[in-house]
Amino acid sequence: MRKRPWFPKAWYHITARGNRKTDIFYDEKDRYKYLTLLQEAKLSHPFHLHSFCLMSNHVHLLIETIELPPGTFMKDLHSQYAMYFNKKYGYVGHLFEGPYKAKLENDVNAVLQVSRYIHLNPCRALLTLQPEEYKWSSYAHYLSPSPYYSEFVTTSTILSYFKDVKQYEFFVQLANKVRPGHPNHG
Template structure:
């Protein structure tokens, strides 16, 4: 059975997830995560897109991407192929790193984008890796809290344009964290 065709059009937004094969870790150290982010940045240069949010967990990734002129399949295949080759070479492994192709859930409106952004930024809290999302180093959340976000990788302006300021976005995220804290979730 083949992969289902994904709906794509310019400026479509997707919550992209990819998990390690058999739910195994895809990142063993911070160098692995740095390399994955480097691949994202290179892909963004080759196939421009907006990365509104990301979180690199231990055995999976979350990306909130808005396409411009290219479907996500072009750059996601490149990123994951290159990362799998790097990972297998580094750790002397063979075989598939990812559990099948990435998943891409089309986001229909701005409310969906805001909710997914919050979900992505709270993922480390739900997985009980940290109590506060700003303490997790492998997430785009700190870019949202910065008074002057400056990143070649993350675009915060679209999400933040729906809030008075970054403190209001922080309140939006933290409100959900307070209501779900203490409930383990594998995210």
């Protein structure tokens, strides 16, 4: 297997999908478990989590490394979650389609686009019209910081590229409104 490029302060759009595109989260407890394991991974292998979205059959994470590559925690995170999931539901075998995917994002514009893409994922899947209404994403925390996510999700870096939170909201919502098939599409 080809080794992923890595260096301190590298930004990655990490994705992982259920085996055969099947669901990896059946209920809220599953999502909370994944977030708890992600939080534990962040404590034991420090990194910055800038954006996330947990869909039913896949996850999106926008992370920035500090001193360790993402492989130091992603493999453990997904194997721990798979063990939890398989035990809970009486399954055996692979939960995830394969190793997580990590796309290195090389510039600020790409990072901002990925953050927007992650936050709009529930809208693209037609789960909600407004991304802030989707509970399993970091977007609502960007608009109105939550104590639950404050120690977990770093919003300051992304927001530093905007005049204020409202400008980031406009940046995200603009892409949401120009989508064909969206009720606000002109």
